[in-house]
Amino acid sequence: MTTNTETPLVASQPGALSTTFVTSWKAPIAFGIFTVIALALAALAPRAGETIYRWSRETDVIQVPDLVVPVMTALWLVVIVLAVMTLYSVLLVRSERRVPLWLIVLFAIAFMFGFLTWAGAGADLPMIGLLYGSLSLAVPLIFGSLAGVIGERAGVVNIAIEGQLLAGAFTAAVVASITGNPWPGLVAAMVAGMLVGMVLAVFSIKYYVDQIIVGVVLNVLVIGLTSFFYSQVLAPNAATLNTPPRFERFAIPILGDIPIIGPVLFRHTIVVYIMYIAVALVYVGLFHTRWGLRLRAVGEHPQAADTVGINVNRTRFWNVTLAGAIAGLGGTFFTIGSGIAFNREMTAGAGFIALAAVIFGQWDPIKATLAALLFGFASNLQNTLSVIGSPVPSEFMLMLPYIVTIFAVAGFVGISRPPAADGKPYIKS
Template sequence: MTNDQLTRAEAAPAGSETLAPRKLKTPILLAVFSLIALLAFVFTVGDQSTQIDISNRGGTIQLDPLVFPTMLTNAVLTVGMVVLTVFAFLRSLARQPVPIWVTAVFAALWAIALIIWVGAGANVPLTWLLTGTLALSTPIVFGSMAGLVAERSGVVNIAIEGQLLSGAFASALVASLTNSWVAGLVAAIVAGVLISAILALFSITYWVEQVVVGVVINMIVLGLTDFLYSGLMSSDPQRYNSPDRYPTWSIPGLSEIPVLGPLLFSNTIVVYALFLLVPFMVFMLFNSKWGIRTRAVGEHPKAADTVGINVNATRWRNVLLSGAIAGFGGSYYTLGLVGAFGSEVTSGQGYIALAALIFGRWHPVYATLAAILFGFASNFRTLASQVGADLPTELMAMVPYIVTVFAVVGFVGQSRAPAASGTPYITQGR
């Protein structure tokens, strides 16, 4: 099975030769959000301006803030949203799929309008906003890539939450005992692989329902880490929960660039690994023998078996690899963001990573963009409190999950999972 044949099989599932129905879900959602932008971001602001601070805090290069008239700027952004919405409607009425870039650009315009609106009459620290968004998005991206590796091979990975949480716990404990973040990172990867081994054993070898196995694993890891946290770490936090944190590596000169410097050139090893992981995943998935075999066993396992690919062995390797990726990302919670392990430190981010994967249509780049969107939604409530926006704190706490629901409800119908995802492959000899 060649790469071109597999790509055509993914793009054209059975029955696609019939006239495709009009799918108006995405255009309708875009229209609703355009209306919200018009009513909230344009008509509720008066003669105010929004300051965007583009200087780095404590940096050698200090620039004057950018000043935007709030109403006019958001009116222009809303016009752009309306244009994209009309384009989406025309595509849907013509029974053509809405390109993913339309959704991505629309989301970017809506987020910018939201920032301008919240910052009306105040100063928005852009560098802090973007670096905070990247920090919160990092473990979600790793979780999405973990889910991608497993699900592209045909195994539903609901256990991303457990993999992230086990990586966070193991990294904090080992880094505290050894006073070494390197040891903590290795322990996080090993913990993620062990959790994945349980998922692979039951879902691939013993054909247990994969969603059920994933949920059970998450509950077991949650209960076990809570027990060890309260019984071990809390008894002597100085010894068991004071890990050596990831150092921040700044590239001289480049790290001083306003906005982009702290965002791209002054980060920890996990963030730099993230910058390499996503393009590497794109290349490997679509341009390597491993990627062809992975997609083959995820789309047409029987056909892959007939050409000599060991389906279950391939799935086993991919699930273990997914655990290593998730464990790596989970270590960022304790060795990067927080600096210590806490009960339920991941806060359901594994499920959000899974939503980002679905929203991103099982593609590395699109899933990453979706994860960044969720990271921005999480960071937005902090921004709102910083600029003094009069918004209910309860509503702000709900924002990431509201975004998740809208993303999955609005776009899951247009996303097609790998055809064999969730279906165990039973070889002829068994």
Template sequence: MSAASTVEPRTEERALAPIAWRWPVMYAVFTVVALLVFLRVRDGATTYRVARAGDFLEIPDLILPSLATNVVLVLVMAAATAAATLAAVRRAPIGWWVPAAFGIAFVLAFLTWVGAGRSTVIPLTTLLAGALALSVPLVFGALSGVVCERSGIINIAIEGQLLSGAFLAAVVGSLTASAYLGMMAAPVAGALVGVLLAFFAVRYWVDQIIVGVVLNVLVLGLTGFLFSTVLTENAELLNTRQSMPDLPIPLLASIPVLGPVLFRQSLLVYLMYAVVIVLQIFLFRSRWGLRTRAVGEHPKAADTVGIKVGRTRVVNTILGGAIAGLGGAFFTVGSGLAFGTDMSAGQGYIALAAMILGRWNPKGAVAAALLFGFSKSLVNMLSGIGAGISSDLLLMLPYAVTILAVAGFVGRVRPPAAENQPYIK
């Protein structure tokens, strides 16, 4: 008998991955909440305003029957839950349209419930435009974290970089009577904080988290001291309001609803668009991006092929600081406000949460920052229309969204392997 005939055929069974029930369960919980709460609406209708005064195309207000509208929206949420469950059972990825449809339906159901039977109008376009504007510092801060952490440096100092950028933008803008020059000065302040972070983290191997927290406290104390002394005593010279005007893009700004939201913004917002696109392309489609990711994942291997690990980390940390500093300009010249103590108000830490939720990817970080910005804009809108919801609940909403997003939505994520690890040859 030949040796080949003695070998029994072997069959290989591929082990199936466990079913991930996180998303279906989460969708089901929110669907039940919507079913129990949002279908108990007042008699009447909800009015949505989708146009603003001066728009090229005047769209009349949408008056929708509250109960029927929410019934349809809850059915959409149930369908999205079923789609997520089916995808989980099949162990297939959930398409982007499922969370998008579910999120839009849930928010619209909530707004319909709030406005049911009221004489107030839900300003939908204003709500979206406010969400984008409030997301600007979060987007810049999250992108700063992506650039730094992809090279192995944890940038806890985003809060201080935002605040220093706001401070220098206000001072330079006041001295030159130009909001644009103030905006150009903001990245310099953020880069200086980045220099300090790189100096201690790369040169002396100090724990990056500790250095970042210390820098945040340092910037907060320094700007607070200068505000209470120099700026307060010379407010007319050093701390006046300088505003950046809106620059509507012809034709695009005339698109109903989305036109005023996306294309009737200031130069700072357009720069945000450009930075997002450039970073997304360069981080994954360029030599610089490949080297940055190599240093953040395996610095020893990067060093063996000739990549300067220390220099790459220093350059990326300074670049990340400049990006965050540019976002800080939103608080002063970007919003037409003078500088005030602790203007950033913890936005740097929310930007870090957006970066984690976005899985260290520029477009993911932008989507997460927009989510947080929308929650803040929603709070402002609900306060403005007198929704009858407790003010304490409204104030905690953006932070509750942050906790839920990081703890539940993001799931298990893997940061760059070499972050917060000093490279020693």
């Protein structure tokens, strides 16, 4: 789903100046597809009974009443609402107006409500668990997307996010296992990610090697090295080298007791709380500090930045290195953040989904974070539906996060313009 774009085309005529708008039909088309899907569920696969949305756990201080929804009544109402919004989007495009973001958000919420109601017929949907798990799965994606935003805002395409996450996960597991403390593992993970970022920066900035190629090679290199050390070193010595302690979960006082929000946002490990701080710092730093102004300048117009005295390549180098450290920190979620031993290729493509979140979020840290949360929700949805015995095929649910990723990078969520100098090496004339 996407907003339509309006590209003004100025046509000069004798004595007159006219403006024509080229509109995009992606939003109405996407709306129509999902409306047809909802209609097919209601007409071809009806399910009797009720779906119970549970908003509290037994241990919560304040209990929120359950929401009981009649399945078919709700689904047909959703179909009608989706059809109305689809028709409205068509009228907007025909009148050469944008499809507003609020309409897209409402459409997505309505469709997801209808789908969850249909899939959970006759069962209880543990919404706290669904949302809590979605946030947890989004943690490495958010760190990775922040790394991508910083790198690409500086003008360097960071395809190596996958390798940085994996290097961070590996190093955190080994160092934490040796020391018996997760904190040294967290620091080591940042250093590992930083080193991968430095290699990317050196080859792409100093030697002008194609940034996409360097990133892909680094991913393959890190996968190969970690797989080799896992099989040759970690597996035979798992007791001493691959039994990482985990960060303990703890609730933030008062905030952790807020209904719904508290259990979802404020009962996590320190890695999640660091993520909150990182998102805020990157956003404020990027748009409200001198550092952010310089960073965006070398990514948008390096020649102009050079003219006013900014060292373009040095600025790019250190920011790509910083991005690597942030991605390495995200890699800790897979091991010391979850108390899981390292396994080969355990990031499972999270770096590429994080890169899609960067594009989805239009190179903005807040929007990229929201995109990562969407991907985390899509990933956790398969777990929840399998637990409640949903009729949705497990194979489809496994594909869901990647389907969402494809829709995102294909432009169904809006047209994204990358920084003007993104991916272009700067050669000082």
